[in-house]
Structure formats: structure tokens, C-alpha cells
Amino acid sequence: MAKDQLMDYQKALETYEVVIGLEVHVELNTNTKMFCGCANVFGDEPNTNVCPNCLGFPGAMPAVNGKAIENSIKIGLALDCEIAATGRFARKNYFYPDLAKNFQTSQYDEPIAFEGKIDIEVPSGKVFTVEIERAHMEEDAGKLTHVGGSTGRIQGAEFSLVDFNRAGVPLVEIVTKPIYGAGDEAPELAAAYVRSIREIVKNLGVSDARMERGNVRCDANVSIRPKGQEKLGTRTETKNVNSLRSIERAVKYEIQRQAQLLSQGTAIIQETRHWHEDRGATSSGRPKSDADDYRYFPEPDLVPVQPSKEWIEQLRATLPEKPAIRRKRLQELWGFSDLEFRDVVNSDLLDEIDDTVKAGAKPQAARKWWTGEVARIANSEDKDITELAITPSQVAQIAELVESGKLTDRLAREVLTGVLAGEGDPAEIVAKRGLEVVSDDGALLEAIDKVLAEQPEVLEKIREGKVQAAGAVIGAVMKAMAGSADAARVRELVIQRATEK
Amino acid sequence: MSEITPELVRHLAGLARIEVTDAEVAQFASQLALIVDSVATVKAAVNDDIKATSHPIPMANVFREDVVRPSLTQAEALSGAAESESGRFKVSAILDAD
Amino acid sequence: MSFVNKSASELSAMLASKEISSVEITQAQLDNIDRLNPKINSYLTVTHEIALAQAKEVDELRAKGEKLSALAGVPIAVKDNLTTIGIETTAGSKILKGWIPPYNATVVQKILANRMPILGKTNMDEFAMGSSTENSAYGPSLNPWDLKRTPGGSGGGSSSAVASMQAAIAIGSDTGGSIRFPAAVTGTVGVKPTYGAVSRYGLIALGSSLDQIGPVARNVMDAAMLQDAISGPDAMDATSLPESLGSMTEAAKNDSVKGLKIGIIKELTGEGFQAGVSERFQEALDLLVASGAEIVEVSCPSFQYAIAAYYLIQPAEASSNLARFDSVRFGLRVMPEGAATVEKVMAATREEGFGPEVKRRIILGTYALSSGYYDAYYGSAQKVRTLIQADLAKAFEKANVLVSPTAPTTAFLLGEKQEDPLAMYLNDIATIPANLAGVPGMSLPVGLAKEDNLPVGAQFLAPAREDARLYKVGAVLEKLLENKWSKKMMDFAPELRVN
Numbered sequence A: 001m002a003k004d005q006l007m008d009y010q011k012a013l014e015t016y017e018v019v020i021g022l023e024v025h026v027e028l029n030t031n032t033k034m035f036c037g038c039a040n041v042f043g044d045e046p047n048t049n050v051c052p053n054c055l056g057f058p059g060a061m062p063a064v065n066g067k068a069i070e071n072s073i074k075i076g077l078a079l080d081c082e083i084a085a086t087g088r089f090a091r092k093n094y095f096y097p098d099l100a101k102n103f104q105t106s107q108y109d110e111p112i113a114f115e116g117k118i119d120i121e122v123p124s125g126k127v128f129t130v131e132i133e134r135a136h137m138e139e140d141a142g143k144l145t146h147v148g149g150s151t152g153r154i155q156g157a158e159f160s161l162v163d164f165n166r167a168g169v170p171l172v173e174i175v176t177k178p179i180y181g182a183g184d185e186a187p188e189l190a191a192a193y194v195r196s197i198r199e200i201v202k203n204l205g206v207s208d209a210r211m212e213r214g215n216v217r218c219d220a221n222v223s224i225r226p227k228g229q230e231k232l233g234t235r236t237e238t239k240n241v242n243s244l245r246s247i248e249r250a251v252k253y254e255i256q257r258q259a260q261l262l263s264q265g266t267a268i269i270q271e272t273r274h275w276h277e278d279r280g281a282t283s284s285g286r287p288k289s290d291a292d293d294y295r296y297f298p299e300p301d302l303v304p305v306q307p308s309k310e311w312i313e314q315l316r317a318t319l320p321e322k323p324a325i326r327r328k329r330l331q332e333l334w335g336f337s338d339l340e341f342r343d344v345v346n347s348d349l350l351d352e353i354d355d356t357v358k359a360g361a362k363p364q365a366a367r368k369w370w371t372g373e374v375a376r377i378a379n380s381e382d383k384d385i386t387e388l389a390i391t392p393s394q395v396a397q398i399a400e401l402v403e404s405g406k407l408t409d410r411l412a413r414e415v416l417t418g419v420l421a422g423e424g425d426p427a428e429i430v431a432k433r434g435l436e437v438v439s440d441d442g443a444l445l446e447a448i449d450k451v452l453a454e455q456p457e458v459l460e461k462i463r464e465g466k467v468q469a470a471g472a473v474i475g476a477v478m479k480a481m482a483g484s485a486d487a488a489r490v491r492e493l494v495i496q497r498a499t500e501k
Numbered sequence B: 001m002s003e004i005t006p007e008l009v010r011h012l013a014g015l016a017r018i019e020v021t022d023a024e025v026a027q028f029a030s031q032l033a034l035i036v037d038s039v040a041t042v043k044a045a046v047n048d049d050i051k052a053t054s055h056p057i058p059m060a061n062v063f064r065e066d067v068v069r070p071s072l073t074q075a076e077a078l079s080g081a082a083e084s085e086s087g088r089f090k091v092s093a094i095l096d097a098d
Numbered sequence C: 001m002s003f004v005n006k007s008a009s010e011l012s013a014m015l016a017s018k019e020i021s022s023v024e025i026t027q028a029q030l031d032n033i034d035r036l037n038p039k040i041n042s043y044l045t046v047t048h049e050i051a052l053a054q055a056k057e058v059d060e061l062r063a064k065g066e067k068l069s070a071l072a073g074v075p076i077a078v079k080d081n082l083t084t085i086g087i088e089t090t091a092g093s094k095i096l097k098g099w100i101p102p103y104n105a106t107v108v109q110k111i112l113a114n115r116m117p118i119l120g121k122t123n124m125d126e127f128a129m130g131s132s133t134e135n136s137a138y139g140p141s142l143n144p145w146d147l148k149r150t151p152g153g154s155g156g157g158s159s160s161a162v163a164s165m166q167a168a169i170a171i172g173s174d175t176g177g178s179i180r181f182p183a184a185v186t187g188t189v190g191v192k193p194t195y196g197a198v199s200r201y202g203l204i205a206l207g208s209s210l211d212q213i214g215p216v217a218r219n220v221m222d223a224a225m226l227q228d229a230i231s232g233p234d235a236m237d238a239t240s241l242p243e244s245l246g247s248m249t250e251a252a253k254n255d256s257v258k259g260l261k262i263g264i265i266k267e268l269t270g271e272g273f274q275a276g277v278s279e280r281f282q283e284a285l286d287l288l289v290a291s292g293a294e295i296v297e298v299s300c301p302s303f304q305y306a307i308a309a310y311y312l313i314q315p316a317e318a319s320s321n322l323a324r325f326d327s328v329r330f331g332l333r334v335m336p337e338g339a340a341t342v343e344k345v346m347a348a349t350r351e352e353g354f355g356p357e358v359k360r361r362i363i364l365g366t367y368a369l370s371s372g373y374y375d376a377y378y379g380s381a382q383k384v385r386t387l388i389q390a391d392l393a394k395a396f397e398k399a400n401v402l403v404s405p406t407a408p409t410t411a412f413l414l415g416e417k418q419e420d421p422l423a424m425y426l427n428d429i430a431t432i433p434a435n436l437a438g439v440p441g442m443s444l445p446v447g448l449a450k451e452d453n454l455p456v457g458a459q460f461l462a463p464a465r466e467d468a469r470l471y472k473v474g475a476v477l478e479k480l481l482e483n484k485w486s487k488k489m490m491d492f493a494p495e496l497r498v499n
């Protein structure tokens, strides 16, 4: 559906109630895969981190990664879930070329964690409690590359290539219960929820949580129903939404699309849909049907997981504070206004700023650098801020150089460019590029005298007490010093010199 | 009598990704009907109070250390494949050409 | 007398005393295989060079005085559903023709560690689905006692090889009787250990919760030595037992059954059993009683549902286990006519690559697991396992071991049951309960049936982890029978004249 055919968003929400449900897949950052000892790393040569098990070779058998179990329990606990006394793996049977065994080893009726909840704050400041139905463990599939036809698309491809390096990477799938009552904030809630999940798994240290690498992936279920109607509407499941912004856009798009269809009297088809970032639209995928018979049954090659109470309590004791509590603490600690803090959260920079402050920067300076210059560069390069080659500690170093007067803001921006270009740490770049503020008064006075001699009328004005006239001289001096001077010091010296003369 | 119809056999063969000829469908339908009638006796043998046994020897919590073990080489991984390209397994198009 | 008639334990002793070399034994064994296999079809692959190289190596080690395992230098046959690096592994299926695995099954690894030369890979029903090897894509194996008859299945390759002196010992796998039934009809000894006693890693799975690897031999001691060599915990198989079950070799040295309580399973005697089978079975019991054993009758009423439960669970698990044969990563690929999607390629490959019995069971298993039927079929079948375990637990309160004939009849004619799957499934009536319950079972030859002069087997069952009891009673009964006959079971076998 073309964008101009969608129903107006506000109009859609006047007529329909929105119900969403979110399934988030989190890739764990264990050393090895879920069921074999192959390395769990991103970006290696294809089919080099594979063994008989993750290739589904005849005779191979799975062996459960204990660390993955531990991490899954931690996620469950962080989401206030119950941890199952007995959890079991099950086989989910379906054929697909990226699924080596043609069944996914997953969990079915005995997930490791269930019945949790999490508070989510949306940009307006409103807080929603999202109920978690379950969090279960499973394995990732391999990666398909489609060749021929339009680039990389499955439609029209001549053939496909399969790399099984990712096959068997441990996943935790977190499934919410249906979320009612978010109204026009449903899209923001969806994005804020995924942001919170990311934050949790990152703080737990159980996932790299990089959405651009697919470490965190979201399937968004959306249905709408006429206000007042009891029966739930037919839902669609939008897959392939791999950025927070896309989640928000995809949910909004689906609301508008479904509203348009319903208002025309067209029924919604229960199906999976694909999100297209470029077009900002979803398209029809595979219809759900009776053919989706996964024939789940308990994995006979694995024995049940029965975590002891002691183990669970041990793990609970290691949990970091909850996102909502942490936010409250950090806002107080940093002294940010509500607006400033929300801006930080919505820009997804909480961790960066926290780490920058921990590295010694003043909170406001850390905020200014991340939400200002760094964010601007990321934006202009169309990158996620985490993809930029700069660390919180480097930002802290730059802030410190400015704070101590060794760098002007302008020089600091140049240093930042150097860091992003991989030239080294801020101090090295200052030295290499010769960017330090000229603190030698002799050099400054020389430049000031030269300018004052060229502009006697200004000199006169200053002497008469019209101090604001000094601005013109300061500007010229700064220019003459190629910016490597501290403007405040120049000002002091100009006034001193003018009165002396 | 059992519910094994030719249509059901086709549906099941589809789920199991087996192309079946008409002759096979007819043959499987009649053989499976007999087998299913015979094995259906299990339904009468049990009730809700009986627990299911999926592992003959009860065990739990068998875990592996999270330590990397050697993988196969790419050549070993691909050695049995019908077709490969650029270090990957090659398969026909997933979707029908329109 | 040729080396090939010697048992593994005899060969072991001769090797240890340097009376013979492993190369000599292996060469003699290979010669006999070259003579007989074209007729009997026990082996799908014979690995002449590999076996001789391994034999040479072990001889050199022995010459150097290296400490070697008991079976070092004794050649062995391996069922073709175990993966072997560099050796074609087909599981009797066309879909795997030509597949050379890049990894070894744990059991194969153990055989290599024990320095036993591998003679080759033995024939079997495709993916171990069958009781006669007639479902092998590479033709049936023949029974050395009567070449018109089946050597049993699915491990008819291993049983016929051992019975025809093409190997002293062999590896089998037993999902519903595939070691024990072939042993019974070829006059050999076959043991299905406790579930998990032997690692399944590298065993091409049929029914994962039922499969167990075990020894095939010509006497109890050989089987015991082989079980000791291949069993033990394995990190690659999460269902493998963490503890050792003790030495079977020691158990097989037992010479007394005094006070042993042997439970006859009421449901597995009498009606439905061939007269000659029942007669020999009774005779064996009489011998045991005469030696001081006590016979008690036990009842396992749930056994009547065993075949039904088995033919739900095993096809269900198999339908999932065999899904990986899809033409993508290994094995056959069949391109259908016209523009082919990967889905069509998979379906065409599986249609052509799988035989009718495999397709039949995959479809049956798919049905048993499909939504709406799961509870009635797969779920109920898993409950029947609970009942069978309970029956056995009760029976083992009254008896130390249980006994029945291994099979209702002696070897049947090739082709006799091929068109009637249900009749074929009935062969497994006595063997299946052990797989459903996970307990160990042994089939031991007890003589020839009067009416057809074909071997009869008795099956002993023990509680889980009590495999040693089987070897204890088996060793004594074997000796009692040999004393009675004044010869060994195999000495009754007709001499094979093959061109």
C-alpha cells in the first residue's frame, strides 16, 4: 500500500484500538554456540565455525552450553519472570534451507522463564507495564544470501547460498503478552520496549546487543479492532525490523494500513510481513495457515534443564539494577532536567554517557558531546552511534581537555574528527596535529599588538571604556592564531594592552 | 476405521517434503490406515493420570563448558555438498519465479 | 583350522602371546570376506587397505612392547549407520550413496583407540527400518544357515558377517530389536546395552529415545569384551550415562546361577510362538533350573501395547531425524523437471532417495506428531512407556532377570513379509519393550528348532544399568548348552560353499 493511501494516523486511532505484541530475539554472546563447541563470532569466513552438529550431519548430536542456560536464566530474572523448575528443549519441525536439521531446537511448553513484567517509559513520560509471557532458549539459523534478480532480495533470485556460521548461535526469545491501551503511543512503546530489552541484556553482559548486527531482532505483532469491540482483530507479524526507529515506523505503518483496509471493508489477512526500511513500508510475506504445523515434540537427544533454587538465587544476586531504577538514579546523580534526560534516553545514549562520566567527564559535558557533535556526525554518516569508532573514554578525554582550557570547542571538534578517523587517542591527536591552545602570552601579545596597530579607532574606543568594541580585535586575533587560542585569555590581554597603551 | 485418506497422505507428505505419486498415495493410504488402526490401541491403554516418559533413563542438567572446540574446515564442511559457491552451500531459488 | 573360525577372545589371547599377528588374522578375514560377501552381501563396503594398515600398526606397537587393550589387533565389522572418517557411510540408503563423513562416531573412535582394524561397513535395512535387511537400498543380506532366508534386521549385515566367519565381532544398533532379532535367527549373541551405556554420537539416528549401540558376537565373552571397549560416558551425547556399569568381561566369567531368580514373561510365551522355538526355549530353562536357578512367572500386561507404542514413537522421531536429508549439505540431490525451487528439489530428492518403508514411516511419524493428533498418538505412546517401565519394575521385584524367546519364529524366507508391514512389525514383539523402557537385553542362541533346523534365540532382560546380570546368566547358559551339545552353536552351521 502506497503511503498516500494509508489512513491518517490520528483518524485511525479515533476509530480503532491498537493491540501489539512483541517477540524479541536476543543473541547471546557466549564463546560457543548453543549446542556445540563452535565459536560464536560474527563476520568470519563462511562455513568455518561449523561442525557436524551445526551442519546437521547424520549422526551428530547436540550438547547444551551451560553458560547459555545461565545467561537465559539471568534474562528471565531481569524481566521479573518465574524460572521453570523443569525446562525442556523441543524440536520445531519445518523445512528451510538455512535450518540445517530442518528442525529448530527450541522450547515449547516448558520455557526456561515465564510470567514476567517490565515497566516501560515512553517519550511522553507515561509508564506502561508490559507483561512478559515467556522467555525461551533456542538456536539461530544460518544465513542466506540471495543471488541474481534484484540485489539481495529473495524475490526473483536465481539461487541462494547458505553460510551456517550463525547456525546454532544461542538465542533467547522474549515474548510479551498482548499489550493493550497504548493508543497513539503504541509505536513509541514498541521501540521503548525493545530499547529496554537491549539495555537489560547489555547491562547483564549476556549479549553484545548490536541491532545492526542482528544481536537483537524484533518481530512486531499488530492488530486493531473497532473501539468497543471485544474480539481481537486479525494480527500481522512484521519481521525483519532491526532498528529502534524502524520498529516505531513499522508499527505505525501497520496501524495505518490495517485501519485503511478495515475502513474499506477489506479483511486483514493473518500473515507475516516484511519491513522495508528504504520504502518505509511493510509487504506481504508468507500467509499463516494450517500448513504451519511444527509438530513440536520433546528433543529426545537432550535431557531436561532443572535449575536448583540455590543456583537461581545465586544468579539473582548478580543482577544489575533495573533500567527504570537506574534511570532515576542517574538523572539525580547527573542533575539533568527531565527534558535533557529524556533526550538522552530517546537518543539511546544512556550507556555511553554513563561510561563517559565514569571515565571522568562532567555529566553535562558528556551529554553535550554525545547528543551534540557525535550524534551529528553519526547522523550525517547515516550510522548508528555505536558504529562510530569512538569510545566513552575518548569522549571523556576530549571533555577534560576542553575543561582544562587546553582545547577550544573548535579545536576539540577537530580532535574528535581525528579520533573517528582512527588517528589515536585525543592527546596523541593534539600533539600530532599541533592543536593545543596557544597559552604563550608572548605570542598572543604579538598578535594583539599587530591588530591594535591596524585598528587605532578600536583601540580608542576601548580606552574610552567601550569594552564591547574589543570583540572585533578578539576575532581578528583568533583568526590570526588559526583558532588555537583561548578566546577568554585573548580578551583579557586585549583589554590589558589597550589600557596600558 | 481410521481417518487416513489420500488427501491426508498428500498433506503429510507435503509436511515431510516428499513428492508422492498417485500410486504411492493410494498404497500409503491403505497401508497407513491399517497401521494407524492397529497402533491406535495405545489411546485406550492410557489415561490423564499417567505421566509421559520421553527419556527412558531419567537424567537432568547435562551441560557443556562454554569452551571453543575445533570446527571443521570449510573444505570439510562443504565436502559432501551437491553444489557450493564462494564457501557457501548452493541451493535453488527459494521462491518461484513469477 | 583357519583363524576366521576363532572367537575374538581366542584371537585376543593368540595375539597377546604373539602366536599370530593382526595382519595374518586381518588378511585371513578379508580373504573370507572376498569369498563370501559377493554371495551373502554382509558388507556394503570392505576396507581392505585401511584394515591391513591398522593391523600392521598394531603389530608394530606390540612388537615395541606397547601396552595394548584386550581387543587390540582383533578385526571388527561396523554397521553402516555409524560415521567413519574417509569411509563411505550410507545407512543402507540411496540418499547417502557416496557420502564420506568428515567425522567419526564416538564408538568408531573407541574402536580405533582400542586398535581394532575395521574390516568394513555392514549392510542394514535403510536407516535401520526393518527386520530383514530387505529394505536395504543395496539388496538384502542372506542368512548363512539358509541362503533363502533373512539374517534378521536391521542389523542383518553384522549378524550374517559374524555367523559366516566374515568377522569375529561386529557393531550393531538396536532400536526395537535390530541387534537381538538378527542374533536370534543367525545363532549369534547380540546385546542391547542399557540406554545411554554406549554413546550414540555419530550413530545415524532412527528413534533417538530408543537407539542403542551394542555388540554382535559368536559367544558371550566376546560380546562382553566388546561392550567394555565401546561403552562409557561421552560429552558429545547428553543422554550417555555418566557412570560406569562395571566390567562385563568380569561378569562373563561367572559360572554359577545358583539362587538366581529368572522370571518368565507370561505375555511372551505360548501362543504365537513357533513350536520348535518354544521347545528349545523350555529346554534352556530346564538346564538353568537343573543348575540351581529358580523360575518364577511374571506378568507384564502393558507389553500388549508395546508394538503399537513403538510404531508411533519410532516413526515420529525418525520423521524428524530424517528431515536433514534434504540435498543441501550432503547426500543425493535430484533436480526435478522444469524450474525448480529448493522446496521442489528437496521433495524430489526425498522421493527418489528414500525407499518405500522409510517414506511410509516418515508419513506415519508426521501424522503421529501433527497438531490435533499428538496427544492421542505420540503422547499416549509415551505414556505406554511409563506403563511398561512400571510392569518391568514390578517384575524385577520378583526376579533378577526376565526371559522369553527373542523372536516368535526362526528366520523367515526373504520376501515372505515384505508386502505386509504389520506382519513384519510383529517380529519385534519380544524385543521392543526393552527399547521403550531403556533396559538392557541379550539374545543368546539355544539350539535349532526341530521343524526347520534353524537357530532359536532366548532373550534375557535386566533392570537398567544391570547389564552385568545378562552376561552372568548368559555365560552360564552358554556353557550348559555347549556341554549338552558337546560342541558350539556355530559348529551346527552348514558349511558355506560359494562357487
Ligand SMILES: [Mg+2]
Binding pocket: A106, A138, A173
Ligand atoms: Mg522462535
Ligand SMILES: [Zn+2]
Binding pocket: A033, A036, A037, A038, A049, A050, A051, A052, A053, A054, A055, A168
Ligand atoms: Zn558446531
